[in-house]
Amino acid sequence: MAIGLHKSDIKNPVANWIDQRLPVFTMIQKEYGTFPTPRNFNYFWNFGALAMINLLIMIATGIFLSMHYTAHTSMAFDSVERIMRDVNFGWLLRYVHANGASMFFIVVYIHIWRGLYYGSYKAPRELLWMLGVVIFLLMMATAFMGYVLPWGQMSFWGATVITNLFSAIPIIGQDIVIWLWGGFSVDNPTLSRFFSLHYLLPFVIFGVVFLHVAALHITGSNNPLGIEPKGPQDTLPFHPYYTAKDSVGMVAYFALFAILVFFMPNALGHPDNYIPANPLVTPPHIVPEWYFLPFYAVLRAVPDKLGGVLLMFASIAILFVLPWLDTSPVRSMRFRPLARPFLYTWLVSFFVLLYCGGKPADEPYVTISRVATAYYFLYFLVILPLLGRLERPLPLPESIARPVLRGGGPLPAGAMAKPMEKA
Amino acid sequence: MRSLRTIALAAGLLAGLGSGLAPAPARAAGEAPAPPNVRFSFDGIFGHFDYGAIQRGFAVYKQVCANCHAMHLLSYRNLRDIGLTEQQVASIAGSYQVQDGPNDEGQMFERPARPADRFKSPFANERAARAANNGAYPPDLSVISKAREGGADYLHALLTGYEDPPAGMTMMAGMNYNRYFPGHQIAMAAPLTSDGQVEYADGTKATVDQMSKDVSAFLQWAAEPEMEQRKAMGVKIVLFLTILGGLAYAVKRKVWADVH
Amino acid sequence: MADSVAQAAPASGETRRDFLSLVTASFAAVGVGALAWPFISSMNPARDVLALSTTDVELGPIATGSAVTVMWQGKPVFVRNRTEAEIEAARKVPLDQLKDPATDQSRVKAGKDNWLVVVGICTHLGCVPLGQKPTDPRGEYGGWFCPCHGSHYDTSGRIRKGPAPLDLAVPPYAFTGDKTIRIG
DSSP states (O other): OOTTOOOOOOOSHHHHHHHHHSOHHHHHIIIIISOEEETTOOGGGGHHHHHHHHHHHHHHHHHHHHTTOOOSTTTHHHHHHHHHHTSTTHHHHHHHHHHHHHHHHHHHHHHHHHHHHHTTTSTTOHHHHHHHHHHHHHHHHHHHHHHHTTOBHHHHHHHHHHHHGGGGSTTTHHHHHHHHHTSSSSOHHHHHHHHHHHHHHHHHHHHHHHHHHHHHHHHOOOOTTOOOOOSGGGEEEHHHHHHHHHHHHHHHHHHHHHHHHHHOTTTTSOGGGGSBOOTTOOOSSOOOOGGGHHHHHHHHHSSSHHHHHHHHHHHHHHHHTHHHHOOOSOOOGGGOTTHHHHHHHHHHHHHHHHHHHTSOSOTTHHHHHHHHHHHHHHIIIIIHHHHHHHOOOOOOOSOSHHHHHHTSSSOOTTSOOOOOOOO | OHHHHHHHHHHHHHHHHHHHHSOOOSOOSSOOOOOOOOOOTTOSTTOOOOHHHHHHHHHHHHHTGGGTOOOTTOBGGGGGGGTOOHHHHHHHHHTSEEEEOOOTTSOOEEEEOOTTSBOOOSSSSHHHHHHTTTTOOOOOOTTHHHHSTTHHHHHHHHHTOBOOOOTTOOOOTTOEEBSSSTTSEESSOOSOOSTTSSOOTTOOOOOHHHHHHHHHHHHHHHHOTTHHHHHHHHHHHHHHHHHHHHHHHHHHHHHHTTTO | OHHHHHHSSHHHHHHHHHHHHHHHHHHHHHHHHHHHHHHHHHTSOOHHHHHTTSEEEEOTTOOTTOEEEEEETTEEEEEEEOOHHHHHHHHTSOGGGOSSOOOSGGGSOTTOTTEEEEEOSOTTTOOOOBOSSTTSOOTTTEEEEETTTTEEEETTSOEEESSOOSOOOOOOEEEEETTEEEEO
């Protein structure tokens, strides 16, 4: 073996030659072939893979759409309609891309829920979690800019409202807004730069996803029991077990996606975005896309403009420090019977905020939003830190393999519960 | 399994909120009632276009609506897709003069439209349209069915919803009362007022309701010409995925048989 | 327990699993393949571009001896109503004198010999030759002259002098009426 070449075990001669010089095949074999994965995953663990598929679909459809789209205020709306009417399968590309954004957030919200419920954000996976929050923020920026591109009424006015938020920043706020706009209102310079950045960010997301998966492969995956695998008896090779299981989830995901795209392609959108943007006519209710509604509700819950902006960003920023707010030594909510209802209530408050975000900023929605916002922050800032110390969790099982082979659940009464696993 | 229960719970919550998710429609003070459901041929998973109705609807658009409303996203050649022949399309197009140029002298000139040209707009631009309509802009109708909550049902309701204002209501100058228009005051006077206003080539009786239904069907087609292909593809794909899903689940169970 | 179950009937179990996996994988492969088609097809000319793939020309307004230029598929097309003299001049040329031999008759439609329809792109390096306007130079053979590198075309659009290798291309066209043609 020449010095510097990788010692490859790959059988196929061509693949072996490549592998010796750039061990991609060895890497795939190690990270996706034989990678030891906890044997007790439930279907909640599908959603990371689904998010990756979704990202690839968005990039593919986006690239082909941009072959036909024109990012100029005088032509943007018409160029999208040309895609819908004249480009072969243009309507399909467009509807997959638009509904793919919704699917992306559905998948990622469930993926985040998995993390919250099973304590996947806890040590040693703090960085993995924070990279995930970065991905989420990048997704939101990408989706926001993407929605502006068709240049409909909601595109224009949503962009106006959200960019205007930055004027709340003291002293330099207005200058920042003018800098963002490239002018004195949302206009062609804004549209051009949003197109450029909307094309760029998904590749940044791709890079952070790479780091996210790399970090995961250092710590290994969490699992529904929240206890670390102790040996090979607790794990399975990723292939074929989780390739097979992920395939099932993938088909279900495509089926839901297909129902949206082919039978209700505009259900999650807003009719006003089929009206070309008019800077002189404001729609009666400016509503962002559904996946932004909870944060929109938080924004409007605060009567002060700057306060609302800060609290809205705080509602996402707080996720960064969650690993340190949650003081419990136990990861999975399965073994935290006191904390669990509080988490479910948090989920309810999230949906309440989502619902209120789509309603006009009148009573009773304002008061309800305030209550839900209060609970949202209370859960992270007060309940989790306190409960971690006050709660008496259920005894943790001995290992992953034992409950699976013996029929599940913690050890039978009388058996010594193992001391609390160091999280 | 517990996780399945949690997913079911989440799905139930999502589905329940699905209705609440529909963003607050553009209804100002004076909530307009929801438009009554019309059984259009294009409703539902297996919806299809009734090209007879759409051709009649095009006649209504051409003779009544096109005087004020543009449809600049449609081309005359699109009318082939609703069953008109090449000659019919060429003669419809040829009856309009469109601007072309500049010629070699640098001048713009008029020529008869060709099938490849877009539908001729009644006004040169939005300002001209407003000037001719007391400041109100007759919107372009190319995607109007997707731009209004209720779609074709709403369009039909609007066209048949002109009535006398209720007792005690003051109408603003030049406005007309319409039951289904948000705010109930619409600048457009009732465009379809008498039976037989449009003569139908296929002999169908042109009542106001019939003309409203037909033009709504036409506008639905104009907004979503791909609908039939889309739904047909959807049926095939969902069927394919159902079979593939069954197969994938069977493979999963087989692979996991020695573990469970 | 679980172990013994796994060992029982390994052969048939595995064959069944392999066949099932094969069917599933092929099904999935069909799906993935079908996925690629819309992307590829979307790059083909769109319907509005295809609608402009033919151009109709009214010949009535073109007087004898004059010519018009129309756009067809983004390219200029010369439509010339030739005089008797121009037709005769083209037909008198012996074929062995031509760099790209072609009879004049083969470049026009029978019974409509006065109408010459050629793509107005020089076959050398793609410039648009002069000769459409009465004030343009027509070169030494009365047809067209390309100012870029000095190619001369005759009254049948054939290359007679200069670096161009081929005659001006005759696009596909047909008479759709006595005084109308459809190009493309």
